[in-house]
Amino acid sequence: MSLLAVEDLTVTYPGGRRPAVKGVSLEIESGRTLAVVGESGSGKTTLALALAGLLDRRARRHASRLEINGEDLLAAGRRRWRQLRRTDISFIFQSPINSWNPTRTMIAQVRDAMSAAGHAGRMPELMDLLARVGFEDPERRLADLPHQLSGGMLQRVSIAVAVIIEPALLIADEPTSALDSTVQSEILAILGELRSEADLAMLIISHDLSVVARVADDVMVLYGGKVVEQGARAAVLGSAVHPYTRGLLDSVPRLDGDRKILLPSMEPGHLPASGCPFAPRCRLVVDDCRRVEPDLIPINDTLAACPPAASSALITT
């Protein structure tokens, strides 16, 4: 049974021209990692927040199913969500420096978090975990204020605090994009290690395909609030069919690529009010795309929301 199961999740902000997240369905099993890929405006952060009950009060959420550990959470109140965040769901944010109160010492905030989760007595264990993830001399350094620690160190604390409560689900929203590339790979390695040890389900959100490549089992590509393609990591990264996914993959400069050639790049564009959100930028666009919102259909090894891609895939194979 899936640890997290979501069906047809839609989140709307009052006055938004289109929903921030529209009709997203996903499942994650324990011990597996789902990566959600998307650029700014894709609705990926909204999705993550919705799954932790952290949406803004003005946001409206609809879904036909929302279950964690088999528990139906469609009607869960704020109290229940808070309880869940103390025991079952952990969240890691993008900016390590912004996820801690700048005016209180780290140790005070870490203690707050531990006692909120009912683990006040496990501080020594947390220190051990911190030391294990490469945070030297945690007792002393945690007495500092957040701005006195580097981004990499702060993110290690965030991860340690998130993991020590032994959650069933770990949601990480761009956990490395504010960090330097060498630090980034260390953080990813730590996340991967802790995940497989604790056998928890992980949802990682990123705009960076190299991050996805490194940690994901399954990949889901979001554009304009809609899932445009999803599948196993190898399939999405290796043989994606949706023009947006392809475009993303192609437009990343690679170390082993050709030097000083033009990268295949996508047209700039906006989000249309109706039809396929990607239509204005798409090279496969046909009239239907502007009228009908395409559904996910199996094409080759993945599910993709692109009928024209399906027909061209048939032709090429």
Add this chain to the structure above:
Amino acid sequence: MTQGRYPEVTGPAPGLRFGAGRLARFAKGVVWLLVVVLVAVSITFALSRIVPADPARLAAGLEAGPEQVERVRQDMGLDDPVMVQYVRYITGLVRGDFGDSIRTRGPILDDVVEALPASIELIVVSFTIFAALGILAGAAWAYWPRGVHAVLLRVVAVAGSAVPVFWVGLLLQIFLAARPDWFPLVARLDFPVAGNLNHEAAGIAEVTGAGLLDALIARSPSAMWEAARVLFLPVMTIVIHNIALTIALTRSSLADQLDREYVRAARARGLSEWRVVVVDALRNALNPVVTMLGLQLGWLLGGVVIVEVIFSWPGIGLYAFSSFQSFDYNAIMAITVLATAGFVLVNALVGQIYPLLDPRIKEAR
């Protein structure tokens, strides 16, 4: 590149020197206080010497002949060169001597000491009420931004700052003290005496001169009730006028903090709303509020004049007003100096609060 080609635009700010320490900062503060007071003294002194009215004439009284006036002038040292007078005044100040009042004919310091408790009582009580209520109301407004209370608070915040304080005082007097005589119209009429409460009538001893405090010391509930009734209208006048800014600033500052990512992150860690909103966000939001409250407390030292005049509150403000009315320039100078020093001191104290609210600030200004 030569110096000064461009405005100072780039690079981190030139650093604050290290190891200055508490003592050095304290010394700096004292020097600053002295400088400000000296400037204030000098300006008011210069002004007082171009007063169109002749102090000697006033001091001698209207019936005095020219010879008498001349003698008074000599007694007061007003015929000396201005610089001599200035130096004499400053040396007097250093010894704590503000000179004599023309009006009451006693040393000004005595008058001031007598009037001070009543003013301090008024200021402290009003300040505590509007600061506490304002922060509370502003915080509630920021946390629950919609609803009837939000509309109400907006009205208070906008109207409160627009309403002239003397007019509020008059209206309160007309509609709460005169028609239904729920409250005493004015504090007491047998001015000048120390204290704002008729201690004799209330049957308690006069210890500090501040009615409420004396009633507390005497443990007399009836006197406390009387003291509170006396205080009510003037305090309300000050609160109505000052609470608006506190509410508005607390609200915008807290709303800003509640939008920050760390608040969401704290919620994500399962912290209770109380911890997130009060321990984390509100504490951070108080920084600009404290700055403003410090300034307001400073202004109150001067602003209390109007309220004291309306309610005949026998404090330093009323004393200043009476001195001004009778061109008692020595008294006016003394009050200017004291109020300025008070303002600087209050703000120095406020400077000590910043590091408590935000430990990133080492060097408090």
Add this chain to the structure above:
Amino acid sequence: MTSLLELTGVDKTFVTDRGPVRAVRRMSMTIGEGEVVGLVGESGSGKSTIANLVLGLEQADGGRIRFRGRDVGEWLDDEEAGYRQAVQAVFQHPFQALDSRKRVGWLVAEPLVIHRRGNSRERGERVRELMADVHLDPSLVDRYPHQLSGGQAQRVNIARALALEPSLLVCDEPVSALDVSVQAQILNLLLEINRERSMAMLFISHSLPVVRHLSDRIVVMYAGTAVEEGPGGEVSDRPTHPYTQLLVSAASVITGDRGPGRGTMREAIPSEGCRFVPRCPVAIDRCSAEEPSLDELQEGHSSRCWLASDLSRRGVGG
């Protein structure tokens, strides 16, 4: 290749409230006419300070910066306009670099007005030309910056920089604030510009793949100084400094390789010896005692490491 920009032994120290910070230490590098040099390093490595020094926004404490053989500081003092026309810049934050109260047309024309090029009709003509050069829709002239997308805003910045036809373009992280799909467009545009106008560029980025894609030569910076320098392909394919090797392995390719494991996380930078020692997997005793110099291993490929020749033979991950 004649050298256009030359930095020799440049030093820059900032005084901060936590004591002095040496942002740049004895940094030397050159850029030839029409050459694209990529400067790569992590945050705090001093790479942006280099940009500011070249642009005269900061003053070096020591060493020399020469442009066309002439000291930049001197040049700025005597004839600033001349230097500004020759050296232009594109910054990291596309929106912040544009005055929010001015329209696109005004912004693109600004350099022409400053340097008194043409009358207003000719300038209008030139603005249209420039916007076409950076593939901006001419109908955007009346927009304010906040009405643009990130990619469009960065194009406006590039158009402004091109207006004076400079011979060197300093690009300080020009794509790191942009989405991946937009990033490719801007990289392509810069590549076109380099090709069509043979404009030299100092291209600064924290991303090795991005730098490698665009650059003829790569300079790797660590803790304020260059640790490796060489032709683009050489540095990324056969890195000889352990830091470069770390960068290469961190920039793992998409094909599914899980990348490197984690090293120990030490961030302190020692004040003597090789600055990289605390993070170096191969450091020997000599490294902590004595800082290596930037030595040439092969034609045009140098490395600041005692073990460089061994490491170059063993290759990445050796």
Add this chain to the structure above:
Amino acid sequence: MTVAELPAAPEAASRTRKAGRGVMWWSVATVAVLAALVLIPGLLAPADPYKLDIINRFTPPNAGNLFGTDDSGRDILSRVIHGARYSIGSAVLIITVAALVGTIYGSLAAWYGGILDRLLMRTVDVFLAFPYLVFAMAVAASMGRGLTSTIVALSLLWWPSYARMIRGQVKSILNDYHIRAAITLGARRGQILRWHVIPHTYNQLLVRFTLDIGNALVALTGLAFLGLGATPPLPEWGRMVADSKQFALLAWWYAVFPGIVIFVTVLNFVLLGEALRKRSTS
């Protein structure tokens, strides 16, 4: 990177924007009325504000005297209308002088920086440390009572806050990225200041100016209440309320109506200022 993913709520925003625009138009209209009072009181006032009529003193509000009459039988409404010139006119004058002096002073400090900046701003700090009411009393006492000396006193005390605000603003604008961009384009000092710095101060300056006219009005009438300011028989608003004090129990309208006019006027400037602030930040 993808920081601004949460879309603002455009609908709610547009609702408040509409309300804001309503407030703004209302305020602008009121300001126009006030301007008329200041410029042509003679055409608007029903009676002569100075004409004594002892027999009809303390007439409560009626059809002939909408606001009633005062202790000398003068028509309060007419006095209020004529008083606008003295009250609002003085407030505008004070703030204009303060804003002008403060802006120049603050820009100089920010632009040159260094020792000059420190020196200039220390002076400002000294001025800001004076408790204004007491200080104004001292000034007025020495210059003699009257509207002029109060205007001088308040202008003297008001400019430092502008100097501080403008200095802070210019400083922060000079640190903006777009200034670096302008420098690298080769823009000269004057051009940077003219094109890229000063226009960015307009919004806040305008907001502050509007709010401060209200504040100055409160300060001015407060001083007038203490007998510092307009001398009788000038129909200045604060003076009128002050004069009414001793008759407060006898003729409530004497205190109430001029007070309401002051309140509404100040409120109006506050609302206009807030509306302008909202417009400039959205």
